[in-house]
Amino acid sequence: xxxxFLFINKQHPTPVTHFFTGGPLTRFSLxxxxxxxxxxSFASALQFAKAALAQGFTIEQxxxxxxxxxxxxxxxxxxxxxxNLAATLAQFCQQQQIALLxxxxxxxxxxxxxxxxxxxxxxxLAEFAMRLAxxxxxxx
Amino acid sequence: xxxxxxxQTQPPFNQGKARESLDLILALAAVDHQLSIxxxxxxxxxxxxxxTQSSQPLKAFQKSFGLFALYEIEHCLVCAASLTARGLSGxxxxxxxxxxxxAEIKATLASAQQIIRC
Numbered sequence: 001x002x003x004x005f006l007f008i009n010k011q012h013p014t015p016v017t018h019f020f021t022g023g024p025l026t027r028f029s030l031x032x033x034x035x036x037x038x039x040x041s042f043a044s045a046l047q048f049a050k051a052a053l054a055q056g057f058t059i060e061q062x063x064x065x066x067x068x069x070x071x072x073x074x075x076x077x078x079x080x081x082x083x084n085l086a087a088t089l090a091q092f093c094q095q096q097q098i099a100l101l102x103x104x105x106x107x108x109x110x111x112x113x114x115x116x117x118x119x120x121x122x123x124x125l126a127e128f129a130m131r132l133a134x135x136x137x138x139x140x
Numbered sequence: 141x142x143x144x145x146x147x148q149t150q151p152p153f154n155q156g157k158a159r160e161s162l163d164l165i166l167a168l169a170a171v172d173h174q175l176s177i178x179x180x181x182x183x184x185x186x187x188x189x190x191x192t193q194s195s196q197p198l199k200a201f202q203k204s205f206g207l208f209a210l211y212e213i214e215h216c217l218v219c220a221a222s223l224t225a226r227g228l229s230g231x232x233x234x235x236x237x238x239x240x241x242x243a244e245i246k247a248t249l250a251s252a253q254q255i256i257r258c
Contacts, residue, residue, distance in 0.1 A: 031256070065160070065164070066156070066157070066160050105163070106160065124167070125163060125164055125167030125168075126167050126170060126171055128167070129167050129168045129170070129171040129173060130171050132142065132144075132168075132173070132254065133141055133142060133173075134142075136254075137254045137255075137256065139256060139257060
């Protein structure tokens, strides 16, 4: 199964007290690499993000790489009876003010036109790498 | 920056996965994360010598493994059991790559702060 791969980092260089548990306040990075059209990875990521926020954690970034960059292709027109997971995720990130980034190189390679709605932010892998510092990474 | 282990699991040419995970590795290394790269399962096929005479239209991305030293990626482990299972235990690995037991791989994963599975 190429499902969720979760690893909790053991050191937290900038501990901030969690208002509820008194423990360190975790910041998460989410990495998505699978197509939003082909499986449940976007739905799982969304579910995770909602649960994390509900518990008082913060999400530093949601980064779309490889096939996941298709989410930024606004010209995709889904049949009305199919759930639009990409749009749902974008809406959620906008409401919660979470940085929703996609790899511009991976997107251009797939012919994904630059998103102009402002929901998705074009970024490089270096930005993912820099935002990754001091967060816990969860991969979908 | 952080200690990140990257687990390579994909063969070189079935999908674009191996190529794009190499880009990810170089980007992470470029911002000074300390990386350990682990080749396991079918990913060991990425380390076979390239047939430069092949007429197949494939990008020889494996040449970029030679950049690892430049990017100060010092820990490149290749799962010895995966090599043996594929009849490749005699394979001469690229410079800087070492065959590793499952115990060594476990120890590497245990000391990492983040793990990315490619």
